[in-house]
Amino acid sequence: MAAAISACPACTAAPAAEVLARQPPGRARLMLSLPTAHCAACISDVERALAAHPGVASARVNLSRRQVAVEAAPGVAAPDLVAVLARAGYEAHELDPDALRLTETDRRGRDLLMRLGVSGFAMMNIMLLSVAVWSGAEGASRDMFHWISAAIALPTVAFAGQPFFAGALAALRARRLGMDVPVSLGLVLASAMSLYETANHGHQVYFDGAVMLSFFLLTGRYLEYRARAAARSAAEELAALEVPRAHRLTATGEEEVAIAALRPGDRVLVRPGQRLPCDGVVLMGASELDRSLLTGETRPVAAAPGAAVAAGEVNLTGPLTVTVTAAGRDSSLNRMADLVAIAEGARDRYASLADRMARAYAPVVHALSAAAFAGWLWASGGDLRLALNVAVAVLIITCPCALALAVPAVVTAASGRLFRRGLLIKNPTALERLAEIDTVVFDKTGTLTLGAPVPADLAALPAPGRAAALALARASSHPLAQALAAALAEDTVPAPVTGLREIAGQGVEGRLDGTRLRLGRAEWLGLAPGGRSATWLAIGDAPPVEIAFADRLRPGAETAVAALRAQGKRVALLSGDVAPAVAELAARLGIDDWHAGQRPEDKARHLQRLAEGGAKVLMIGDGLNDTAALALAHASISPASALDAARAASDIVLLGQDLAPVAGAVRLAAAARSLIKQNFAISLGYNAIAVPLALAGFATPLAAAVAMSLSSLSVSLNALRLR
Amino acid sequence: MQMLVLLIPVSLGLGGLGLAAFVWSLRARQYDDPKGDAQRILAPDWDDHPKP
Numbered sequence: 222m223a224a225a226i227s228a229c230p231a232c233t234a235a236p237a238a239e240v241l242a243r244q245p246p247g248r249a250r251l252m253l254s255l256p257t258a259h260c261a262a263c264i265s266d267v268e269r270a271l272a273a274h275p276g277v278a279s280a281r282v283n284l285s286r287r288q289v290a291v292e293a294a295p296g297v298a299a300p301d302l303v304a305v306l307a308r309a310g311y312e313a314h315e316l317d318p319d320a321l322r323l324t325e326t327d328r329r330g331r332d333l334l335m336r337l338g339v340s341g342f343a344m345m346n347i348m349l350l351s352v353a354v355w356s357g358a359e360g361a362s363r364d365m366f367h368w369i370s371a372a373i374a375l376p377t378v379a380f381a382g383q384p385f386f387a388g389a390l391a392a393l394r395a396r397r398l399g400m401d402v403p404v405s406l407g408l409v410l411a412s413a414m415s416l417y418e419t420a421n422h423g424h425q426v427y428f429d430g431a432v433m434l435s436f437f438l439l440t441g442r443y444l445e446y447r448a449r450a451a452a453r454s455a456a457e458e459l460a461a462l463e464v465p466r467a468h469r470l471t472a473t474g475e476e477e478v479a480i481a482a483l484r485p486g487d488r489v490l491v492r493p494g495q496r497l498p499c500d501g502v503v504l505m506g507a508s509e510l511d512r513s514l515l516t517g518e519t520r521p522v523a524a525a526p527g528a529a530v531a532a533g534e535v536n537l538t539g540p541l542t543v544t545v546t547a548a549g550r551d552s553s554l555n556r557m558a559d560l561v562a563i564a565e566g567a568r569d570r571y572a573s574l575a576d577r578m579a580r581a582y583a584p585v586v587h588a589l590s591a592a593a594f595a596g597w598l599w600a601s602g603g604d605l606r607l608a609l610n611v612a613v614a615v616l617i618i619t620c621p622c623a624l625a626l627a628v629p630a631v632v633t634a635a636s637g638r639l640f641r642r643g644l645l646i647k648n649p650t651a652l653e654r655l656a657e658i659d660t661v662v663f664d665k666t667g668t669l670t671l672g673a674p675v676p677a678d679l680a681a682l683p684a685p686g687r688a689a690a691l692a693l694a695r696a697s698s699h700p701l702a703q704a705l706a707a708a709l710a711e712d713t714v715p716a717p718v719t720g721l722r723e724i725a726g727q728g729v730e731g732r733l734d735g736t737r738l739r740l741g742r743a744e745w746l747g748l749a750p751g752g753r754s755a756t757w758l759a760i761g762d763a764p765p766v767e768i769a770f771a772d773r774l775r776p777g778a779e780t781a782v783a784a785l786r787a788q789g790k791r792v793a794l795l796s797g798d799v800a801p802a803v804a805e806l807a808a809r810l811g812i813d814d815w816h817a818g819q820r821p822e823d824k825a826r827h828l829q830r831l832a833e834g835g836a837k838v839l840m841i842g843d844g845l846n847d848t849a850a851l852a853l854a855h856a857s858i859s860p861a862s863a864l865d866a867a868r869a870a871s872d873i874v875l876l877g878q879d880l881a882p883v884a885g886a887v888r889l890a891a892a893a894r895s896l897i898k899q900n901f902a903i904s905l906g907y908n909a910i911a912v913p914l915a916l917a918g919f920a921t922p923l924a925a926a927v928a929m930s931l932s933s934l935s936v937s938l939n940a941l942r943l944r
Numbered sequence: 945m946q947m948l949v950l951l952i953p954v955s956l957g958l959g960g961l962g963l964a965a966f967v968w969s970l971r972a973r974q975y976d977d978p979k980g981d982a983q984r985i986l987a988p989d990w991d992d993h994p995k996p
Binding site for chain 2: 261262264265283284285286327331334338342343345346349
């Protein structure tokens with residue numbers, strides 16, 4: 222029963238719950254995803270529909286995440302609520318609340334926001350006091366303003382600067398210089414120097430500069446965090462959509478368990494339409510299996526007792542009882558993940574534009590500041606205080622305020638635009654890598670095609686055959702039969718066939734006016750199987766007629782391929798399917814460079830060869846056979862219908878069914894990359910003016926404040942030009 | 945200059961008030977669903993009386 226699966230593991234684990242077992246336990250918390258909700262009316266519709274359902278205590282929609290959280294009595298199950306919403310006109314899916322670990326990431330976001338807010342308010346107050354100093358406060362009143370500023374700035378820097386101090390410490394331990402080291406050095410030196418100046422009645426203090434610096438840098442950090450959190454929560458949502466359960470057979474009957482609880486030797490029941498939860502051997506039953514996600518082959522294969530089956534295959538016709546040989550971490554599905562982990566290590570070494578910038582920039586900042594210190598010490602004949610003042614001014618002015626905003630501002634704008642087009646950026650550097658690609662490699666089954674067959678040539682079938690085929694096909698749940706029934710139902714009236722019977726793994730048979738009718742596999746009708754996916758219709762003793770199936774093209778596939786070629790990218794097709802099927806599709810899309818019968822290793826090797834030849838490859842694929850290739854490629858995209866292993870290996874997930882946004886995404890990524898470069902140029906331009914002034918000792922706190930805010934503002938505005 | 949004795953505490957107090965309001969809004973989870981809150985204000989559902 223669904224109520225037994227508690228949404229809150231702590232509730233079932235708590236000893237208090239056992240004591241109270243006889244009393245009705247607390248409310249269950251259910252999460253549903255609402256992919257189509259988008260407006261105020263949607264919120265009220267959904268909340269009203271759910272609240273009217275008996276047992277529901279409260280329902281609250283979160284439109285930013287497109288989810289609804291429901292508190293309900295324990296008897297209420299998610300499928301009931303999905304049905305309620307379907308009647309109200311909203312698509313909804315059950316989410317596994319345990320897979321949504323949003324609370325932790327939420328806390329980090331709130332933590333950053335708090336630091337950002339504190340430094341923002343502190344900056345406002347200090348600026349107010351600084352205006353008085355800039356406009357000419359003298360003597361004791363200037364000292365007073367400085368002391369008040371110090372009282373606000375020092376705790377603020379200590380609190381708000383913590384992310385940078387932690388980052389700098391980690392960087393120094395790893396013996397490198399990231400952006401955090403000059404930032405922390407600037408914050409600490411500026412605060413310390415300003416405190417010393419205040420105590421000695423000096424007239425140049427940089428408290429406002431230090432706090433402003435932390436405010437702008439935190440803004441960049443927060444934007445970066447938000448873009449990542451949005452991607453992560455959506456990725457978690459995709460994972461939570463698949464509530465992984467298996468039906469285990471026990472001595473007393475059947476129980477529903479989590480896949481993680483399966484052990485080798487257990488027997489599980491796999492009904493038609495379900496995905497196999499484990500590797501195993503068929504014990505009982507006959508059926509057909511769809512292996513297309515694993516091998517790319519569209520033709521179903523037969524399964525009979527003794528046959529080895531692998532996790533991830535879909536059972537098509539009859540129920541199968543499978544003895545588990547490997548489950549969970551040991552299953553072939555998960556072993557594939559190791560391959561992916563190895564390839565991903567290589568990708569993590571990719572240096573983003575910001576990294577490369579920081580690597581070049583940090584030493585220059587330190588060198589300039591040290592040179593200013595030494596130069597002024599020598600020129601002034603040993604005036605330590607003056608030399609230190611100039612060195613701090615140089616550090617503050619060169620501090621990478623605008624540089625820190627240059628990338629996050631553009632990435633936020635770009636990922637927002639891409640999300641609206643149905644593309645989810647999972648990896649922070651994916652956008653930059655996507656901008657660099659010059660070759661696009663497609664997988665066939667499930668990527669360029671939908672993996673759903675349609676009858677290729679029904680006109681060849683005579684009218685009585687069509688009526689008989691429709692009647693037979695309607696009796697089966699096999700995907701080929703269902704596709705045939707759907708295609709025939711438009712213009713055919715089914716024949717009055719009696720005695721319909723489905724023979725699992727073989728086909729359907731029935732009788733019409735005493736004639737035996739059969740629709741099914743070639744082997745069942747005593748024929749040799751052909752090279753393509755087809756079903757055969759036999760009427761009486763007449764020779765069987767072939768009904769061939771072709772895979773349907775994914776919407777937007779033609780547009781995407783044409784647009785990518787128009788952009789000057791090389792397009793290739795790698796498929797695990799047989800040559801005739803691949804050749805036909807390649808010809809239809811105008812792809813010259815195609816390879817059929819590719820095993821996972823072949824695909825990976827092909828990509829490696831391309832990479833060695835200097836090509837930057839974008840891999841688009843969905844199957845388990847693509848995972849290694851997806852992880853090896855310079856950038857990778859997988860549709861949301863892909864196996865989670867494939868989605869995990871790719872940088873970008875395509876949320877809709879349409880493939881057309883891919884070409885637009887590549888163009889947008891290139892535009893984003895050029896905007897990032899422009900932003901670097903702008904912030905370096907400000908520095909080119911301000912640094913000589915600072916080196917010459919002309920920099921004032923006012924000049925630093927103006928340069929800092931102007932450069933940050935122009936960089937942010939420039940990012941919004943992205944279209 | 946006598947005004948400073950009044951003005952500085954006032955400006956600091958106002959800043960502190962703003963910060964306190966920000967901290968409260970953060971604690972009250974007002975930044976969890978910005979898109980939804982922007983839409984909710986347009987809904988006429990609870991115009992006459994608050995949501996029970």
